[in-house]
Amino acid sequence: MSLTSFGPANLIKRSAETHPLTWRLRDDGEPVWLDEYQAKDGYAAARKAFADMAQDDIAQTVKDAGLKGRGGAGFPTGVKWGLMPKDESMNIRYLLCNADEMEPNTWKDRMLMEQLPHLLIEGMLISARALKTYRGYIFLRGEYTTAAVHLRRAVEEAKAAGLLGKNILGSGFDFELFVHTGAGRYICGEETALINSLEGRRANPRSKPPFPAAVGVWGKPTCVNNVETLCNVPAIIGNGVDWYKSLAREGSEDHGTKLMGFSGKVKNPGLWELPFGVTARELFEDYAGGMRDGFKLKCWQPGGAGTGFLLPEHLDAQMYAGGIAKVGTRMGTGLAMAVDDSVNMVSLLRNMEQFFARESCGFCTPCRDGLPWSVKLLMAIEHGEGQPGDIETLLGLVGFLGPGKTFCAHAPGAVEPLGSAIKYFRPEFEAGIAQAKPGVPPLARPIVIGA
Numbered sequence: 525m526s527l528t529s530f531g532p533a534n535l536i537k538r539s540a541e542t543h544p545l546t547w548r549l550r551d552d553g554e555p556v557w558l559d560e561y562q563a564k565d566g567y568a569a570a571r572k573a574f575a576d577m578a579q580d581d582i583a584q585t586v587k588d589a590g591l592k593g594r595g596g597a598g599f600p601t602g603v604k605w606g607l608m609p610k611d612e613s614m615n616i617r618y619l620l621c622n623a624d625e626m627e628p629n630t631w632k633d634r635m636l637m638e639q640l641p642h643l644l645i646e647g648m649l650i651s652a653r654a655l656k657t658y659r660g661y662i663f664l665r666g667e668y669t670t671a672a673v674h675l676r677r678a679v680e681e682a683k684a685a686g687l688l689g690k691n692i693l694g695s696g697f698d699f700e701l702f703v704h705t706g707a708g709r710y711i712c713g714e715e716t717a718l719i720n721s722l723e724g725r726r727a728n729p730r731s732k733p734p735f736p737a738a739v740g741v742w743g744k745p746t747c748v749n750n751v752e753t754l755c756n757v758p759a760i761i762g763n764g765v766d767w768y769k770s771l772a773r774e775g776s777e778d779h780g781t782k783l784m785g786f787s788g789k790v791k792n793p794g795l796w797e798l799p800f801g802v803t804a805r806e807l808f809e810d811y812a813g814g815m816r817d818g819f820k821l822k823c824w825q826p827g828g829a830g831t832g833f834l835l836p837e838h839l840d841a842q843m844y845a846g847g848i849a850k851v852g853t854r855m856g857t858g859l860a861m862a863v864d865d866s867v868n869m870v871s872l873l874r875n876m877e878q879f880f881a882r883e884s885c886g887f888c889t890p891c892r893d894g895l896p897w898s899v900k901l902l903m904a905i906e907h908g909e910g911q912p913g914d915i916e917t918l919l920g921l922v923g924f925l926g927p928g929k930t931f932c933a934h935a936p937g938a939v940e941p942l943g944s945a946i947k948y949f950r951p952e953f954e955a956g957i958a959q960a961k962p963g964v965p966p967l968a969r970p971i972v973i974g975a
Contacts, residue, residue: 529553529635532794532811533783540565542771544759545752545781546797549639555674558681561642567687569762573650574693582654582761589760589768590779594632595622595713595750596828596856597933598778598845607737608655609745617745619657621648621754622718623664623671626710628829628879630857632783632795633751637664637671640755641678645701647754649687650761652699655747660701663718666708675703710883714932715748717885728885729932752783773801778844786812788862789819795859801847804860805839812862819864823948827856829876830937832944833863853944869949870956873942874902880938891935894925898942905956915953919946 530553538547548556548564556564573582587602608617621644625633637644648660664672679701682688690698709727711717716730719741740746760768760780769779778800784807785795791813798807804826808814815821823833826843832853834841841851848855863872881895898921904910922943925935946953 529631529638529795531635532792533635533796534639536796536811538797541767542799543781543797544763544768544771545636545643545755545783546640548643553639555639555641558642558678558685561640565762566642567646569758570646570649570653570687571693573653573761574695574697577761579654579656582650585765586654586757586760588765591753591756591760591768592778592845593750594752594756594782594857596627596830596854598855601749601753604737604749605651605655605747607735608747609738612656614745615656615658617655617657618741618747619648619652619655619660620715620718620722620741620746620748621660621662621751622713622715622748623662623668623751624706624712624718625665625668625751626708626713626883627857628876629787629825629861630828630859632785632857632859634668634671635783635795636751636755637668638674641671641674642682643755643758644675644751645678645682645688647757648701649682649692649699650757651747651749651754653695653697657747658698658700660699661722661741662701662703663712663722664703664705666705668705672703672705679703709885710879711885711932711934714934717932718748719746726885728887729934731931756780772799772844773842775842775847776801776844777846782843782858784843785859786862787859788824789816789864790814790862791816798843800844801842803839804834804841804843807843807860808839808862815862815864819866821862822865822867823863823869825856825861825863825941826853827858827860829861829879830940831856832940833948834944835948853940868906869945869952870902870906873945874899874906876941877902877938880934884934888931888935890925890930891938894921895935895938897921898939905953908956908958910953910957912957914957915946915950918942918953922946 534549534553540547583605591601592598706712712721712727714729717727721727736746771780781797781799784798787793821836825831826848838851841847845855877898881899884891886892901914922939925939927936
């Protein structure tokens with residue numbers, strides 16, 4: 525069977541010393557099942573964690589390594605783990621893997637789950653040991669049907685080998701793992717919306733505090749981590765903190781490696797495991813091969829649809845959180861998208877804002893009403909029917925829906941590309957403003973409801 529996640533990550537030179545996430549990938553893209561995984565040192569880190577390390581030492585090692593969340597927010601994983609209660613009488617606690625991956629232009633977790641399902645299971649097993657969680661869930665995007673099949677098979681293989689279930693590796697530790705498929709909502713990527721969905725509720729984000737570490741799934745302490753984050757844990761435990769910190773390029777404040785990619789009209793679109801700190805230019809030119817013949821790079825996003833647009837001159841920025849922040853946006857998921865010179869920015873933003881407006885949970889007014897208004901204005905500008913002041917209104921919406929103005933981070937992520945597009949390509953938006961007819965006040969035109 526041919527996997528859709530098969531690609532460049534499988535074909536570049538890889539080693540256990542430099543590519544902890546992908547060195548076990550097969551050149552043919554087929555999944556690595558238990559026997560092959562164990563032959564490639566699989567579950568060795570788990571055996572080490574269970575035999576030689578105290579539970580708190582596992583958590584401290586991950587914290588010392590400086591592992592940060594790979595879902596887009598970049599919160600330190602060890603700090604997040606430290607929020608779980610120390611009271612061991614609270615013995616019903618959960619570990620959730622956020623495998624929803626609904627961010628446009630992002631498919632890194634898909635590759636890991638389709639081709640290396642046991643790497644995720646081993647990462648969750650070690651994490652469960654550190655967090656003292658007795659049950660885990662992989663909350664999987666519903667469209668990832670192949671990943672669901674492979675994960676469920678891998679779970680059964682691990683159970684049969686005594687790596688999941690009761691008294692794992694003779695330690696007295698019990699851990700059950702379940703694969704739960706979602707129903708296709710972007711907002712489920714937000715950890716508390718994910719928890720609500722897992723419980724069978726509407727996928728609305730919850731107010732924080734209380735945080736999931738205190739009140740999570742069914743009111744019990746819960747830790748939520750991304751797929752790629754959890755897949756880093758075995759290598760950290762197996763090879764140590766110093767080795768992990770040595771992987772990143774000089775100048776990077778983030779440690780380890782990252783799955784990075786490029787999509788759009790590039791010669792070699794795909795996904796690669798690269799050290800933090802590589803420049804976006806290296807990713808774009810050396811790995812993605814630059815633009816296809818006949819196309820010119822107009823702008824690019826560094827990590828998913830919810831990150832701001834950058835110009836070609838920003839390609840010299842280093843790919844880590846602080847490096848991309850220096851040029852005015854967020855690294856996000858690290859999977860970049862190239863926009864070519866044939867694309868009209870107004871049309872692109874209208875398309876993106878339609879997606880974000882549709883995926884709003886509708887809980888808070890700024891997001892529920894503000895995003896559809898941005899769509900209405902962009903559609904008018906796209907058709908050359910924009911009114912004087914529409915661009916200022918859009919910029920006002922960017923401010924009204926920014927960080928801290930809404931219940932969760934959905935709206936701030938939705939308007940970040942809009943604000944940057946107007947900043948860099950304002951003439952394209954101005955071109956869609958209709959010229960007022962002589963003698964007709966701009967406000968005299970009828971306002972069409974529901975258009």
